[in-house]
Amino acid sequence: MVVIPQLRERRDDAVLDARRSFFEQGETPESGVAPLVLRSWERSRSAGLDVQDGRLIDPVGRARLSEARERSARLLDQAGGIMEHVFEQIRSTGSMVILADIQGMILHCLGDPDFVGRAHQVALQPGASWEESVRGTNAIGTAIVERGAVEVLGAEHYLERNGFLTCCAVPVFSASGQLAGVFDISGDSRSHQRHTLGLARLSVQLLEKRLFEAEFARDIRIAFHPRPEYVGSLQEGMIAISPEGAIIGANPFAREYLGLTPGLLETPALSTFLRIGFGQLMDRAASAAGDLLMIETRRAEPVYVQVRGQRPVRVEVSPTKTLERAPERAAAKANERGRNRIQLDDLATGDVRLQLALDRARRVLGKDIPLLIQGESGVGKELFASAFHHSGPRCDGPFVALNCAAIPENLIESELFGYVGGAFTGARREGAIGKLQQAHGGTLFLDEIGDMPMGMQARLLRVLQERSVTPIGSMKSIPVDISLVCATHRVLRDAVKQGTFREDLYYRVNSLTVTLPPLRERTDIRHIVTRLLDAEIGDMRRGTVGIGEEVMSFFERYNWPGNVRQLQNVIRVAVALLDDHEEEILPVHLPEELFGTDPCDDGELRRADFVPAPVTAAPAAPVAVQAVAETAAPRSLDEIELAAITTVMREVGGNISAAARRLGVSRNTLYRKLGRMN
Template sequence: MGQLLPADGRELRVTEARRRFFEEGACPDGELPNEVLRSWLRCRDAGVDYLANGRGDPEGRSELAEARERSELLLNNASGVMEHVYEQIRASGSMVILADDRGVILHSLGDPEFVGRAQRIALQPGASWSEGARGTNAVGTTLIEAAPVEIIGAEHFLDRNGFLTCSAAPVFSPEGTIAGVLDISGDSRNPQRHTLGLVRLAAQMLEKRLFEIQYAREILVAIHSRPECIGGLQEGLLAVTQDGRVVGANGIARALLRQLPVCPEGIGFSNVFRVSFGVFMDRCARDPHALQALEPRAGERLFSRLRAAGPLLGMSRAGTRDDEAGAAARVQSARGARPCDRRTGEITLDCLATGDPRLQLALDRAARISGKDIPLLVQGESGVGKELFARAFHFSGPRAEGPFVALNCAAIPESLIESELFGYVGGAFTGARREGAIGRIQQAHGGTLFLDEIGDMPLGMQARLLRVLQERCVTPIGGQRQIPVDISLVCATHRMLRDAVKAGTFREDLYYRVNGLTITVPPLRERSDIRSIVAKILETELAESPRAGQVRISEQVLEFIERYPWPGNVRQLQNVIRVAAALLDDDEAEILPVHLPEELFGADPMDDAESGRPQAAAAPQPAAEAPAEPSAQARSLGEIELEVIAAVMREVSGNVSAAARRLGISRNTLYRKIGRMH
């Protein structure tokens, strides 16, 4: 009961302040928190009606979609943080809210009963909670104050919102601007003492994640004046290029370095600290986990540690001094580079770079989140190489030595997918093995779980998967004990999951959980690097052959490959080259049109033209018919042979296999003879 008195006293004080402010026009100095009084004054000056119903209509679906697209990076990375926060306040009659830099609510999670009350005042996705739209409230006031704010009960400007207690903190972008707001809202009759602290910590977690993503290609250095703060949320972070330019600093780092001015071109490391970047990296290379002392040119001594070395390639940019380039190379050597092996799938993202701009963008974005706890969603048509991309992502990160476990959600019957994913204990169901089975999720512990065609996963399984991703624990079918799992999640789909969410076939909460970063692998027909792809496929196919490096592809075939629409994408191209290489005789070293599978020539060129696809190369045609009554002396045996082949080809409508069977020769031999007819 004693705990209620301070709250009651505060409520009476705020009620009296409202009466004086709204009825008498007095300024209740000292009776309200300073940020609340400033907000009330702003709202009155702006003409906000404190008696307004405060309802308003949320933006339509298209406007909400546009707002979410504007803040895609923020939204994708906030979803996991929000789920973590919600687990801490579950069943407290509250909700967690993410708003953008304009105050538009992007996403929310909450207890159903309170969510229903909140919707009556439009506290829901799509609604604007800026001060101009809703008066004093935690989201809108935080955007203006640029600092954490708590608004309790009658401190809200609108009478209608007086039942709320809201705690919000700004989320700053790596550049130092406000990217959005995290908020926890609940019933004012049940305020939680530590809510503001919880939301501040959540905002710091999100800020750190955004910083690490933006500067994932750079070297990250953690700094603080107290060594125990290194590795925690209070550490400062610097982003440094390989040639020693500081190009990024989070708010804590800027404060520690007395508002360090960071410009896009960066500032020299040695202009900030009394040591060259090369010397610093040398120390880190000797012991990457040790704390290093750094003497700033302005301010007190700091402790530091190399947090992430980025994709150091052991080579310097223009202007890099020898000692700095050498230090970078030694750090890379310590990390260990993994060679490409396309036959086993142990390849890295760098191995997939073949010159196509769209693919390179996808590779660069994926590389930025390698090693971070951020799910990757790979989109693209069937056959474009989504699983290969996922493998490259796995082998490019710190989990490369762990398992890569793949599951195609569309290829497994719905009755089996649950046991495949989660495993089961012995005797869990009829037909179960006595010793039980470990599921794919548990198999991926310490490595990467790849869920192909996740858009085809049954809704019931989606709910269970979401729980696993939230709790990082899996319970086998028939089991009682939760088993902790540590996995990196990569999903792939040829569907548009946003459309599936709208259609109700894919859970919205799971969509935001798996959609940490979305990349799209372009279809083969739209890529500009087809010749490079062909060269790599041929190299892989002949890697173990004595003819490795001796076979080439004719210009005519390469031109055909560039024109063909490839409905099966890279998978189809790989099969074509594999067949063509197999059709080569021992004395042949060049793949010609006669070595291409005959099914490639079955498409009607007019169909291709009408569909807008590149036309396929014309099928090999038999030679023109010989004169009706040729002179026997004028014809050689070779000419007679070709005439017979032409006649048989006409009889079987150009079917090479049927013609070869009728002539009693191999298809390879027939291909060679047809080639001489042109």
């Protein structure tokens, strides 16, 4: 769109008034030119430039131009095609497209022959320097100083002889955030078009994208944006990731969004900005190649991510100068990830009822049959669901869990279905993706589904029937491909009869039901205890710490109302109470909660099981009196301590709690000391 002549004349008059104020009267004009132009005028005057200087500064020779082009070879390679395309858009408009280096030297240009002739009269040609300190205010040189887009129209140029030009320049930044050059579109000021600066901006965005992709062609590249429609556009953020998960490159949008400084003197980890590790992101991307992934930032803001390129494999030289082959390294990493994923076979510990559940679940792997896991709280329903997921063809997809009983009723809908921005009061501006969409391509685990509100049950049923989800506040249905696993401690058939669970949903979620036995009924407790102990003590002490037989026997007969979760906590406490030199878990290391007095607990730990029988002797005097009487015979502190404990235990009839209060110590401390007495 050509500027209307009247408006152009009015603008030109305003610029001329500003020039008279600045150059003739020595005053700072209040209007007529942009602050950016005024700053450049002041710098140019400080550099000693004469506005009427008509000397022609000749371009450098061919050799120096060749050297400059060699230094900017990558920039020229990527810019060539873009410059040709832009020139085709502005052909026959009396313009030229220019590429300059970071010193303002013109490296390459394309233009209409008539205008190129006029441009050469002011040395607007390859080899000429348009640095601001040499040419005064001009788009190329001023863009370098300002580090931003610059438009200099007609008389806004510092030197009067350049007043016939209109120039729009945008700096180009490299993949590391450093200035790489300047892209400029120049023409006759009488035919200035308003869209020229926008065209230059878009051209630079495309050029920077190409520079980034060329620089990190062999690395993992992650594109992202808070709005999904911008991923894949010129406005997307782009970062490059090292094999260790560190950010080694970022485009301008990414640097601004993540707060990174140009140059990346430090390489922050990806997890510094995202609430997900590099390995987890790669695993999710592998199951949804090319798809957008919604990831939450450390600022609790959702961004939409697309992983591009191949996972880089480092080739390392060993001390023997042998190279590790990439396929073997990748296979080793895959095997390592596989070992860290618990599968159904890993849960087999010898219990018949559990084995039946494992066998039945294994038969429906990959067959799009919903699985319902029943069992008491703490029996390991989520672990079973995770193992089911990692044993099937969706193992590389996401495993998304939602506890329907742990989320307030007014929030479960948004958690499950997601929402668009502004869907309700308090909603995030960008909206949020629900668990159903997050689980696309993988498994959705709904724990305690029996506690799901009736209204949500109807919406979930619709999703399962239509295989699509509609976020809150949206009219658009989004296809989802999920494997559904549910769990509950309730008997859903009874809930259906009571009217608290929909019958149609019941038949949808329980195509196959497996029941996990409570711990008190399992025959593999010793195996479970050994596994939990090994996991708790870690590799450093594995094989050096064991369970005393009396404790193991107690574990086998205890009622375990909290099931495996309670057993795990008991072992964690027992390991924490071990001294460095102790290698066996004894009764004195068990937590106090096991020494309860619940009459309904047939497996309760009784004091008589572990407390030593009272020493048969004559009734003793109170502790204080006896201690004074015994000071006549020299004894060690340990002997005095044990004698006092024995005396108190006699006086309280073996009551541990009463003895601990009398002695002023905790029950655990007293149990530990009694263990040494044995």
